[in-house]
Structure formats: C-alpha cells, structure tokens
Amino acid sequence: MSIPFSNTHYRIPQGFGNLLEGLTCEILREQPDNIPAFAAAYFENLLEKREKTNFDPAEWGSKVDDRFYNNHVFKEQEPPEKGKSQTATKEETLVTALESSEGDKEKVENATVKIQAVFRGHLAREEVKKMKKGDLQEEETQENN
DSSP states (O other): OOOTTOOOOOOOOTTHHHHHHHHHHHHHHHOOSOHHHHHHHHHHHHHHHHHHHOOOHHHHHHHHHHHHHTHHHHOOOOOSOOOHHHHHHHHHHHHHHHHHHHHHHHHHHHHHHHHHHHHHHHHHHHHHHHHHHHHHHHHHHHHHO
C-alpha cells in the first residue's frame, strides 16, 4: 500500500543502481523464463568474480557516479610554477589519449557503416519479395482470365 502524498524520501545506496542496471541488461540480453532464479545465479556469479578478482562493480559504479556528479572536486589545480618536463608529459598523455580516441572513432564509424549496409540490404530484399509477390499475382490473374 502506498501513500501518494508522503514526504518520505529513501536514498538508494551507492552502487546499487549500477548493480540493478547490470542485472537488467543481462535479463534483457538472455530473456530467461525464470527471472528470480536468473537474478540469484547472476548475483552468485558476480560474488564469485568479486572474490577472485577483488573487483567490486558496485564500488566502482559508485565512484563513477561520484565522479560524474562531483567532477569539480576532481579537477587538478596546478601551482603556477611547475617544471617543463611535467608539461611535456601531460602533452604526451593528451596526444596518446587523442590517438586512442581516433582509433575508437574509426571502429565506431566502420561498425556504423556495416550496420547501415546490412539494414539497406534487408530493405532491398524486402522490396524484391514484394516485387516477386506482385509478379506472381499478375500471372495468376492472367491465367484466370
């Protein structure tokens, strides 16, 4: 039973939303018949991975969310007088980041072109099917006359 005008607000624990999002994605991907059993198996598998690798996706997700919402805290403020070697290192890091993002952009563009080509091929095949049906119907009407 819910109270429509309640002023009670519950806070979702950090990382919980990311866990549920991961579960939701897997449910949509796998389309299981028994969702509660699938969820139990999913979380057991997640626990095993966490114990083996010491990587907690809930903790990581909460840090990412915190970084997103509090990005101003993470910006580095550089003292006015720094050595030139650190500036060169930062420039090299930026160039490396740009190069990797260009490679990612190229992969994305190639995937986009491939998806578009497959879709256009699908549309063309559907059009051919319609044309063949039209030809068959014309032949049947000519035979009947």
